[in-house]
Amino acid sequence: MKKGISELAQSHALYPQEQLMQIKRSNKDLFIGIPREIEEYESRIMLTPEGVQLLVNNGHEVWVESKAGETAKYSDRDFSEAGAKIVYSTSEVYKADIILKVMPPTLSELEYMSAGQTLFSALQLAKVSAEYMKSVVQKRVTGIALEFIEDKVGGKPIVRAMSEISGSTVMLIAAEYLSSANEGKGMILGGITGVPPTKVVILGAGTVAEYAARTAMGLGAEVKIFDNHIYKLRRLKQNLGAHIYTSTLDTYTLSHALSEADVVIGALRAEEDRSSCVVTEEMVANMKSDSVIVDVSIDQGGCFETSELTTLKKPTYKVHGVIHYCVPNIASRVARTATTALSNIFTPMLLQIANYGGIDDSIFAKEWLMKGVYSYKGSLTNQSIAKRFELKYKDMKLFLISRL
Numbered sequence: 001m002k003k004g005i006s007e008l009a010q011s012h013a014l015y016p017q018e019q020l021m022q023i024k025r026s027n028k029d030l031f032i033g034i035p036r037e038i039e040e041y042e043s044r045i046m047l048t049p050e051g052v053q054l055l056v057n058n059g060h061e062v063w064v065e066s067k068a069g070e071t072a073k074y075s076d077r078d079f080s081e082a083g084a085k086i087v088y089s090t091s092e093v094y095k096a097d098i099i100l101k102v103m104p105p106t107l108s109e110l111e112y113m114s115a116g117q118t119l120f121s122a123l124q125l126a127k128v129s130a131e132y133m134k135s136v137v138q139k140r141v142t143g144i145a146l147e148f149i150e151d152k153v154g155g156k157p158i159v160r161a162m163s164e165i166s167g168s169t170v171m172l173i174a175a176e177y178l179s180s181a182n183e184g185k186g187m188i189l190g191g192i193t194g195v196p197p198t199k200v201v202i203l204g205a206g207t208v209a210e211y212a213a214r215t216a217m218g219l220g221a222e223v224k225i226f227d228n229h230i231y232k233l234r235r236l237k238q239n240l241g242a243h244i245y246t247s248t249l250d251t252y253t254l255s256h257a258l259s260e261a262d263v264v265i266g267a268l269r270a271e272e273d274r275s276s277c278v279v280t281e282e283m284v285a286n287m288k289s290d291s292v293i294v295d296v297s298i299d300q301g302g303c304f305e306t307s308e309l310t311t312l313k314k315p316t317y318k319v320h321g322v323i324h325y326c327v328p329n330i331a332s333r334v335a336r337t338a339t340t341a342l343s344n345i346f347t348p349m350l351l352q353i354a355n356y357g358g359i360d361d362s363i364f365a366k367e368w369l370m371k372g373v374y375s376y377k378g379s380l381t382n383q384s385i386a387k388r389f390e391l392k393y394k395d396m397k398l399f400l401i402s403r404l
Helices: 002-014 049-057 076-081 130-138 157-178 207-219 230-240 251-260 281-285 296-300 330-355 359-365 383-389 396-403
Strands: 031-034 061-065 085-087 098-100 118-121 142-145 199-203 222-226 245-247 263-266 292-295 316-319 322-325 373-376
Touching (some): 049 061, 199 207, 207 230
Parallel strands (some): 031 098, 292 322
Antiparallel strands (some): 316 322
């Protein structure tokens, strides 16, 4: 009996064997174009050569317009050696299926685009118009705003990364304009033995504020932070791991703090289409002469009544003797660092999009990506933008239903 079982077991190898059915991969090769930024003094680019190399090694095609990485200190040769194709005209690079751009394309650049393409870029609502949004929609491109994209836990990774850079950089900017070399007050940002510390006021308690406060405190400055959200102030104190002066935006307390400040950082964000402007011209007039205002929120209208957009070529002006720095793209001052941060986010994101079968499948599979979409198949799909410009709006979920 045992012998029969043994023979049966040995002969099992002769039986027909089960084999796993080959599953069709949903991978889709991507065709990516990176135009040269033409916006004045925009120095960032969306991918580093290392990011391009990883994408190319995974079977994707990347075209880079000649000199696109020059301002971030990346040469055409760097990208070419990474596997990208260098193209020498704007019209050619816009033939790609996916366009990666830091700044929103101008109306003339939009003319190069056609239906079915995907545009990843910042939107900067403070600068665009209803006519611009209509042009994007009429092109029937899929528009995805960098500042709207979320991650799996509801955070905004690109906004966070640029805010960290801006927060770390903003105190260095303030230090420049406090110095005698720039006709400032001739003060060091911080404090030394026997000398009273520089007084810094920060409006807002988000990421920019956190990194600005961390830098200022590290230099020895006296820091006060104002925000109307108690939970943000509490979280900020916890993140900094230090006792720090915090207050709600009480007019009297804020006015007094501003009158004593050497540096004021505006890092409030507009909420629900409400302006972040909380500092009146009268408050600015009561500030000390040659004190410095750096308005990081200028791209959303600014925190100060006296704020006006400036550029990196002419970044400052004076109102009531107070130096105003109101450049919207502060992260562009450190273009190589900012480019690396952007590439670290977009390289894995693009690989994931390819694994899901392309842009359309990824948008409807991943809600965090869908939240970045503001234009899709000839419709404006972001409700707040539609409300802001009084345009027609179509919910993305209606497109999802039509796919079922």
